[in-house]
Amino acid sequence: MGKKFRFELLLLFAVFVIATCGLIYELVAGTLASYLLGDSVKQFSFIIGVYLFSMGVGSYFAKFIQKNLLKTFVEIEILVGLVGGLSSVVLYFLFENAASFQFVLYFLVFVTGCLVGLEIPLLMNILKDRVAFRDLVSNVFAFDYIGALLASILFPLFLMPHFGIMGTSLFFGMINVSIAIVLSFVLQNEVKRPRILQSKALISFTILAVSFLFSDRLLGLSEEKFYGENIIYTQATPYQRIVLTHQKSDYRLYLNNNLQFSSQDEYRYHEALVHPAMSMAPKIDHVLVLGGGDGLAVREVLKYRDVKSITLVDLDAGMTKLFQTNAILKGFNKNSLNHPKVTVLNQDAYIWSKANTKRFDVVIIDFPDPSNYSLGKLYALNFYQTLQKNLTENAVVVVQTTSPYFAPKSFWCIQKTIQHVFPQVDAYHAYVPSFGEWGFSIAINGFGTTFNTVYRTVQGLRFYTYQFDTMNQFPSDMMQKDVEINRLDNQILVRYFDEEWGRIQ
Amino acid sequence: MKSGAEFNKSRRNFFKSIATALVVLPMLQACKQKAKQWVVKLTGTRHVLGHRLWSKDFPAPTAHLSVPIVIVGGGVTGLSAARQLHRKGHDDFLLLEMEDHVGGNASNGENTYTKYPLGAHYLPLPNREDHELIAFLKESKILKEEDQTGLLNFDETQIVFAPNERIYYRNAWHEGLIPKSELSANDEAQFAAFFQQMEYYRSQKTAGKYWFDIPLKNVIWVNENRALDQMTMREWMEKQWSSSKLFAYVDYCCRDDFGLGIDYVSAYAGIHYFAARKKNAQPEYEDGVLTWPEGNARLVRHFHSYVKDKTKVNHIVYEVKIKVGGVELWVFDAQKNQSLIIHAQKVIMTTPQFVNAYLFDSHKKYARSFHYAPWLLATLVVSELKDNETYPLCWDNVLYESDGLGYIYDQHQHLNQVSTPKVITYYHSFSSDNCKRDRRLLYQKPAEYWQQKVFNELKKAHPTIEQVTESMTIHRLGHGMISPKPGFITGQARRNAAQTMENRIYFAHTDLSGISIFEEAFHQGIDVVNQLLS
Structure with a gap:
């Protein structure tokens, strides 16, 4: 009696664990899908549907398994742990290739569902001769649903905050497989070749444990x-x-x-960066974008049909490639970096500008903030003098110049530096919720146009109204007169920036 | 190497051989996991060639050549002389250089990643009064034409970029060459008073002439500054200062500028470092210096147009004879392995005095008063330069109270964002009262010895330096620069050695000035030509 009872209890406990784990994998898949693909209602709905359906598929095929039921049960337990546990890792890695991502996602959900679906009929077959049918059905389903409840409570309240999504799935994979290990040892007299089963279980556990230990480093989860x-x-x-x-x-x-940007409000930043310059420039045949490897500024430039060529110079090939290939990111920039008018050059902007002989009508400079001495060079007097040789007469240059509210010295330092080079210079600012109050310097390489001239407009902007004079007024808390010109030899801007942002952080 | 390290001495013609040997090390390092291949680069036969001057076993001359004016030596002095001859309308000259290139102490090396200096590597901003130098900087497009304000307008890309210098003191990098945040109140007061005193000397004039000036020929000698040349810098400092940090700082400056520390250079020379530069070129730039990845080899490039087609490299002069109506130079062409006789009306010797001693019997006795400090440079290619990031990598990186002078980041003046691997050049001077012994040490110790010494010093700030080093090129300068020991600048030896011989042979070299800097070489070259033509 004691032994039989223990056997039954052990298997019921296994059901409980499988149910918990199965639901966890489903929740992980649903969460991942809504993180990566957005639209969480749709994603969860699809995932639950596919999962339940595939459980049904698994249950149906359970009837074809007739031999070695116990051994198969343990093997499936191992497989569920391995597939479910590793699913989040696989999906993270595949995210870059968003096309195959969805296929793999549903495939993994389907496989997990099938395997979990196999388990209950299998278990009932194993126990049917040992337990009264009435008790069996009640107990199996009771444990199954208790497991589901536990999982759905644990997942949002405890697991996600502490383990993160990948840690959760790997951790439950390990629990899943450890049940298989226990079973393979406790029941070693009841299955054939228990050693093979045991080693399968142990190897699987090791794979999951190693992934679990290194997952943080592997995927930068610690940054979350x-x-x-x-x-x-x-x-x-x-x-x-x-x-x-x-x-x-x-x-x-x-x-x-x-x-760098928030998809919620980046239109404010990029419209403010691009459209004033594009509308006041007498000519817009050839446009140069420096930095801006995300292609969002280029997206705005492309709204002007008259543009003949856009040259984007961004040092980082990894960045531009990502925004040329990843489906989600291409969605943000409207595939602008693959547009036939656009030439992407992965070169150092300073070196490129020194060597370049082509002349541009509009230049949009979207470099990272001057937070170190390397980046500071790209805001130096000599850089703007070098750039000037790349311009047509009356070309318009716009530069993102950090926040005039948080870093007024930095902002006005860049402004003063640009003023030293170009005949007409102005500054303006826009409110971008994720950045705060953000500023720009704008310069005209001649006297052939003014800041309030509008040569052309495009429809459908959400932020910029083509009324430049609504943006170039600065309240006194954004003013700073007492600044020096930023030169390569003093890099005073990097000092201002460090002082100002250091104070905030 | 802030402020003046240049051994911008002009080319010592024959003696580069002894003075310079580019040695490359086979690397041995038990601790290193994989054996690394060191870059192998040698200057060739110069060493052997220089030694032959002692025995003069050259083949008998088989050819003759006549040239009105011959310049012997293609360092900065010789090049500056060539430029001055051109400016005065005399293009009928020939320049002889023992090495296979001109430049002397302002030469450079180059690897896959960058050019790097093999000696002098920067020029402080000129004094406003130095019109000759300012004219040269303008024609070299280092200085632009003055704007409305009348201030000197330097090309931004040729002035040292920020961040300029840092010092490693007690496990942290500090901005500047003085660990300012680590100074006691007493230290601070002494530094302030010291700089105030330097300001006093900087401005002192008698009869309209400075007590401290560049070039030194413009200095007015009065009792006060003459007395300073009779004692060492330490003797002078001990009269009024006691802060160990102040002593360490001034000692560093002297070793950096003269190769010898405060125990050996005269107080006049030590103060000259601070007081001779008037800092009046452009107030905005204050302590700015002009520098380039290849160091002062960039300045040498601006002389090339004057000596193009008028230079014979690989030529060593081994006899100089005054004849009726001219001078006969016996010259060995190391390339063709044959000798020739060049007949010249006038000859400008821009060779150092330890070379002149072998060419002119009269100079043997003078040469004894000239002491030359040896130097060692090591250029390292490192995959990354890890340190504790307490202050970012600078152009000049100094280790407090280290035997060496720290290192220069050779790619500092590059305009691009990121440079990997990084190339640094480490400078080491030998500060002692026995330059001869140090010179022997420099040549006798094997390459591995110097390599380990360089590593040991850099390790203090960069613990992983041995693991990240991909190659090290060691450059030895046996006679790096003239040492202004007490009494030398005010003494007779350099005046005697500079005496023109029978209005035929003229002498010019920084060792005749007493301080080895680009400006002295530059003016030596101009002055010797003016003297020759007068």
Whole structure:
């Protein structure tokens, strides 16, 4: 009696674990899908449907398994742990290739569902001769549903906050497989060749444990705490670390931990960056974009049909390639970097500008903030003098110049530096919620146009109204007169920037 | 190597051989996991060639050549002389250089990643009064034409970029060459008073002439500054200062500029480092210096047009004879392995005095008073330069109280964002009262010895330096620069050695000035030509 009871209890406990794990995998898949693809209602709905359906498929095929039921049961337990546990890792890696991503996602959900679906009929077959049918059905389903309840409570309240999405799935994979290990040892007298089964279980456990230990480092999950958002993509290029996060309907791109854009409000930034210059320039045949490897500024430039060519110079091939190939990111920039008018050059902007002989009518400069001495060079007097040789007469140059509110000295330092080079210079600012109050310097390489001239407009902008004079007024808390010109030899801007942002952080 | 390290001495013609040997090391390093291949680069036969001057076993001359004016030596002095001859309308000259290139102490090396200096590597901003130098900088497009304000307008890309210099003191990098945040109140007061005193000397004039000036020929000698040349810098400092950090700083400056520290150079020379530069070129730039990845080899390039087609490299002069109506130079052409006789009306010798001693019997006795400090440079290619990032990598990176002078980041003046691998050049001077012994040490110790010494010093700030080093090229300068020991600048030896011989042979070299800097070489070249033509 004691032994029989233990046998039954053990198998019922296994059902409980499988049910918990199965639901966890489903929740992980649903969460991942809504992180990566957005639209969580749709994603969860599809995932649950596919999962339940595939459980049915699994249950149906259970009837064809007639021999070695116990051994098969343990093997399936191992497989569920391995497939379910590793699914999140696989999906993270595949995210870059978003086309195959959806297929793999549903395939994994389907396989997990099938395997979980196999387990209950199988178990009932194993126990049918040992337990009264009435008790069997009640107990199996009771444990199954209790497991489901536990999983759905644990997942959002405890597992996600502590383990993160990948840790959760790997951790439950390990629990899943450890049940298989226990079974393979306790029941070794009841199955054939128990050693093989045991080693399968142990190897699988090791794979999951290693992935679990290294998952943080592998995929930069440790950064999640820093970002407070779900990291869905990371890539370290030779120049920077690119991190894409997703929270609700907002995607954010970080370069070296600095926010580059938020999908919610980047239109404000990019419209303010691009459209004033594009509308006041007498000619817009040839446009140069420096930095801006995300292609968002290029997207705005392409709205002007008259543009004949756009040259984008961004040092980081990893960045431009990502925005040329990834489906989600291409969605943001409207596939602008693959447009036939656009030439992408992965070169150092300073060196390129010194060697370049082509002349441009509009230049849009979207470099990272001057947070170090290397970047500071790209805001130096000599850089603008070098750039001037790349311009047609009356060309318009616009530069993102950090926040006049948080960093007024930095902002006006860049402004003063540009004033030293170009005949007409003005500054303006726009409110971008994710950045705060943000500023720009704009210069005309001649006296042939003015800042308030509008040569052309495009329809459908959400922020810029083509009334430049609504943006170039600065309240006194954004003013700073006492600044020096930024030169290569003093790099005073980097000092201002460090002082001002250091105070905030 | 802030402020003046240049041993911009002009080319010592024959003696580059002894003075310079480019040695490359086979690397041995037990601790290293994989054996690395060191770059192998040798200057060739110059060493052997120079030694032959002692025995003069050259083949008998088989050819003759007549040239009105011959310049012997293609360092900065010789090149500056060539430029001055051209400016005065005399293009009928020939320049002889023992090495296979001109440039002397302002030469450079180059690897896959960058050019790097093999000696002098920067020029402080000129004094406003130095019109000759300012004219040269303008024609070289280092200085632009003055704007309305009348201030000197330098090309931004040729002034050292920020961040300029840092010092490693007690496990942290600090901005500048003085660990300012580590100074006691007493240290601070002494530094302030010291700089105030230097300001006093900087402005002192008698009869309209400075007590400290560049070139030194413009200095007015009065009792006060003459007395300073009779004692060492340490003796002078000990009269009024006691801060160990101040002593360490001034000692560094002297070793950096003269190769010898405060125990050996005269107080006049030590103060000259601070007081001779008037800092009046452009107030905005304050302590700025002009520098390039290849160091002062960039300045040498601006002389090329004057000596193009008028230079014979690989030519060593081994006899100089005054004849009726001219001078006979016996010259060995190392390339063709044959000798020739060049007949010249006038000859400008821009060779150092330890070479002149073998060419002119009269100079043997003078040469004894000239002491030359040896130098060692090591250029390292490193895959990354890890340190504790307490202050970012600078152009000049100094280790407090280290035997060496720290290192220069050779790609600092590059305009691009990121440079990997990085190339740095480490400088080491030998500060002692026995230059001869140090010179022997420099040549006798094997390459591995110097390599380890360089590593040991860099390791203090960069613990992983041995693991990240991909190659090291060691450059030895046996006679790096003239040492202004007490009494030398005010003494007779350099005046005697500079005496023109029978209005035929003229002498010019920084060792005749007493301080080895680009400006002295530059003016030596101009002055010797003016003297020859007068």
